[in-house]
Amino acid sequence: MSTPPISRRARPAKAPLSRDVIVRTGLDILDRDGLDALTMRRVAKELDTGPASLYVYVANRDDLMAAMLDEALGRVPLTADGTWRDQIHALANATVEAMSRHEGLATVALGAIPTSDNALLVLDRMLALLKEGGLDDTTAAWAVDLIYLHLAAAAAEESAYTTKGGEEDDTIAAADRRYASLDPRRYPMITSLRQALFSPGDRDAWGLNVLINGILHTPAG
Amino acid sequence: MSTPPISRRARPAKAPLSRDVIVRTGLDILDRDGLDALTMRRVAKELDTGPASLYVYVANRDDLMAAMLDEALGRVPLTADGTWRDQIHALANATVEAMSRHEGLATVALGAIPTSDNALLVLDRMLALLKEGGLDDTTAAWAVDLIYLHLAAAAAEESAYTTKGGEEDDTIAAADRRYASLDPRRYPMITSLRQALFSPGDRDAWGLNVLINGILHTPAG
DNA sequence: ACCTGAACACCGTTCAAGT
DNA sequence: ACCTGAACACCGTTCAAGT
Numbered sequence: 001m002s003t004p005p006i007s008r009r010a011r012p013a014k015a016p017l018s019r020d021v022i023v024r025t026g027l028d029i030l031d032r033d034g035l036d037a038l039t040m041r042r043v044a045k046e047l048d049t050g051p052a053s054l055y056v057y058v059a060n061r062d063d064l065m066a067a068m069l070d071e072a073l074g075r076v077p078l079t080a081d082g083t084w085r086d087q088i089h090a091l092a093n094a095t096v097e098a099m100s101r102h103e104g105l106a107t108v109a110l111g112a113i114p115t116s117d118n119a120l121l122v123l124d125r126m127l128a129l130l131k132e133g134g135l136d137d138t139t140a141a142w143a144v145d146l147i148y149l150h151l152a153a154a155a156a157e158e159s160a161y162t163t164k165g166g167e168e169d170d171t172i173a174a175a176d177r178r179y180a181s182l183d184p185r186r187y188p189m190i191t192s193l194r195q196a197l198f199s200p201g202d203r204d205a206w207g208l209n210v211l212i213n214g215i216l217h218t219p220a221g
Numbered sequence: 222m223s224t225p226p227i228s229r230r231a232r233p234a235k236a237p238l239s240r241d242v243i244v245r246t247g248l249d250i251l252d253r254d255g256l257d258a259l260t261m262r263r264v265a266k267e268l269d270t271g272p273a274s275l276y277v278y279v280a281n282r283d284d285l286m287a288a289m290l291d292e293a294l295g296r297v298p299l300t301a302d303g304t305w306r307d308q309i310h311a312l313a314n315a316t317v318e319a320m321s322r323h324e325g326l327a328t329v330a331l332g333a334i335p336t337s338d339n340a341l342l343v344l345d346r347m348l349a350l351l352k353e354g355g356l357d358d359t360t361a362a363w364a365v366d367l368i369y370l371h372l373a374a375a376a377a378e379e380s381a382y383t384t385k386g387g388e389e390d391d392t393i394a395a396a397d398r399r400y401a402s403l404d405p406r407r408y409p410m411i412t413s414l415r416q417a418l419f420s421p422g423d424r425d426a427w428g429l430n431v432l433i434n435g436i437l438h439t440p441a442g
Numbered sequence: 443a444c445c446t447g448a449a450c451a452c453c454g455t456t457c458a459a460g461t
Numbered sequence: 462a463c464c465t466g467a468a469c470a471c472c473g474t475t476c477a478a479g480t
Binding site: 443444446447448449450451452453455459460461 | 462463464465466467468469470471472473474475476477478479480
């Protein structure tokens with residue numbers, strides 16, 4: 001009673017493989033089921049093929065993830081309105097957003113000097129803003145590196161908190177309880193400043209302002 | 222002619238398993254053969270047992286890596302001489318050092334709010350220095366978070382460059398060539414500032430000074 | 443030329459069964 | 462009570478063999 005598997009040829013035409021479709025499928029899997037689900041085999045299955053077929057378009061898993069990061073960064077709006085500071089904040093927030101909404105991608109950014117098309121577009125735009133702010137070449141150059149590092153780290157942190165199993169609030173509450181139970185003799189500052197450590201507020205915006213103000217006050221070289 | 226395997230009981234006494242010896246063995250493997258070699262099975266083999274035995278002392282691989290990070294941070298000297306700035310730099314450099322010399326550990330720090338004994342000791346000491354600098358509680362609290370994030374990111378980056386296959390210089394040279402080949406119309410700032418982007422200098426010290434100066438000029442809240 | 447089945451050499455983790 | 466052999470359910474990557 002069982003029918004033999006329908007030959008590939010007889011089935012409806014399958015979307016042809018390409019680097020692009022593989023990358024987008026990877027991003028979909030990441031968003032739907034997280035970093036652990038992002039395996040070559042899973043991507044292949046989603047595309048109705050075997051894992052070996054992916055290697056025609058992608059060197060390996062790291063290469064795929066780098067391409068996924070680039071794709072995600074391609075969705076960052078490169079221009080914004082407002083003051084100079086507003087524009088830096090907008091570009092920075094969009095970059096963090098783009099990285100942190102896909103679990104594990106920020107870590108890729110932390111692991112290599114940016115060389116992909118869309119990462120370089122973000123960097124180029126940030127560099128233009130920094131030069132507009134009156135920085136000399138060296139300071140602007142070092143600053144863009146520092147800011148990009150910070151954005152990737154902020155995205156990695158955010159991504160870890162929002163994705164890892166439970167809710168962000170649970171993670172914070174657990175840390176708060178841990179801090180509350182510390183020995184004040186061993187950890188005098190943490191115990192006495194615990195309130196401040198968990199105080200609410202826009203830390204991302206503050207952190208970026210720290211960087212901007214610091215860069216303005218600290219010539220490189 | 223072959224002898225049967227000597228029974229466990231007959232062999233020289235094996236060092237007893239413990240969380241501590243597992244953690245230190247993990248660190249050894251990381252240093253000797255890198256992150257990919259750090260598997261539960263490899264740790265077990267090094268300790269002359271099976272992977273299942275590790276789970277008595279360690280919840281899983283993530284737990285092991287977190288414990289390894291804590292062990293590494295335990296080697297950070299918490300006090301230093303010099304000016305206020307010198308002391309911050311010394312603590313920061315030692316922290317980056319501790320993380321970056323073991324491939325992949327910095328990433329662990331980026332993925333969770335610090336709650337381990339030795340991470341908290343570093344934080345407590347940094348908090349004391351920040352308060353000494355005259356910061357209010359909230360600013361000091363937010364600042365220690367920001368600095369720790371930056372140190373972990375700096376360590377992750379450094380670790381990636383120094384460990385990943387070839388030499389650091391090769392990675393930079395490759396990036397430089399890539400930047401040199403970019404279309405100036407699409408990447409006007411990167412191409413015109415390429416010299417500055419790859420200019421030598423102590424970027425770590427500069428980056429930390431940016432943070433310190435920025436924090437001093439940017440009250441939180 | 444392009445694609446892929448099958449295999450290789452591994453993983454982390456669990457648990458029933460041993461001592 | 463403590464430990465672990467063996468198994469489960471996977472991995473990334475390669476390559477010979479197919480069309």
